[in-house]
Amino acid sequence: MENDKIEYERINKFIATHGKIARRTVDEYILQGRINVNGITITEPGTKIIPSKDKVYVDGELIKTDNKKVYIILNKPEGVTSSVSDEKRRKTVVDMIKIKERIFPIGRLDYNTTGLILLTNDGDFANKLMHPKFNVVKTYKVKLSRPLEEKHKIKLINGINIDGSKTSKCQIIFPKRHDFSLVSITIHEGRNHQIKNMFEHFGYFVRDLHRSEYGGLTLKGLNPREWRYLTAVEINLLVKNK
Numbered sequence: 001m002e003n004d005k006i007e008y009e010r011i012n013k014f015i016a017t018h019g020k021i022a023r024r025t026v027d028e029y030i031l032q033g034r035i036n037v038n039g040i041t042i043t044e045p046g047t048k049i050i051p052s053k054d055k056v057y058v059d060g061e062l063i064k065t066d067n068k069k070v071y072i073i074l075n076k077p078e079g080v081t082s083s084v085s086d087e088k089r090r091k092t093v094v095d096m097i098k099i100k101e102r103i104f105p106i107g108r109l110d111y112n113t114t115g116l117i118l119l120t121n122d123g124d125f126a127n128k129l130m131h132p133k134f135n136v137v138k139t140y141k142v143k144l145s146r147p148l149e150e151k152h153k154i155k156l157i158n159g160i161n162i163d164g165s166k167t168s169k170c171q172i173i174f175p176k177r178h179d180f181s182l183v184s185i186t187i188h189e190g191r192n193h194q195i196k197n198m199f200e201h202f203g204y205f206v207r208d209l210h211r212s213e214y215g216g217l218t219l220k221g222l223n224p225r226e227w228r229y230l231t232a233v234e235i236n237l238l239v240k241n242k
Helices: 010-019 023-031 123-130 150-158 194-200 234-241
Strands: 035-037 040-042 056-058 071-076 114-120 137-142 171-173 180-186 206-214 227-229
Touching: 010 023, 010 056, 010 123, 010 150, 023 123, 040 114, 123 206, 123 227, 123 234, 137 194, 150 171, 180 194, 194 206
Parallel strands: 114 206
Antiparallel strands: 035 040, 035 056, 071 114, 071 227, 137 180, 137 206, 171 180
8 A cells, every 4th residue: 555645844834834933033942952853852953844743842832733823913002012021021012912822023113112013823924024035115104303304315215334234225205294303214124223223323313113014004993002813815915925
């Protein structure tokens, strides 16, 4: 009798798909010796497993394959951390969403930055959105300490050198005709504190920072602290061409 073909899968993809960890983070955990398969600690990111047979553990917790995938959009308020837990015991974005599934934020917004943030339990989905090569479009509304000068606007649009690396081209508009201290900026990158660093490069202080759009999604209908599940159409919009 012909044997059934055995289906193998890379362990980092398996955990990202069924766990609550992005694939790049899984690779870090593997190198740290935090991943266990059938009682054996795995140290090679390229390790393959048999999903239907092998038992995979992360920090001693079994990765289950029957997780319901959830995708959430939240209007993050000020004074909340973009993390699963916080060592200072500050309120997190996960604390704000009372569901049974274990979720994590896709990317980060600073503690006092407000606006659109996504959460999920689908690590593979999160990895696609966070990976630099996918250039997910993000728009921020920025309140500056003083009006933005035209010469600085032009330089920012064309890219400037920050920490030895040039930023990609961006879009900048003024939402209010006569208020040049209120700026809307659209970028395709995701460096740490990028918006603040770009304006501070020319001596502007960012008083308020709000993410209004992410990958084509907006916060329409969501007040601060409110959240909802993404629709199938919105999920497809995010992963299109990814």
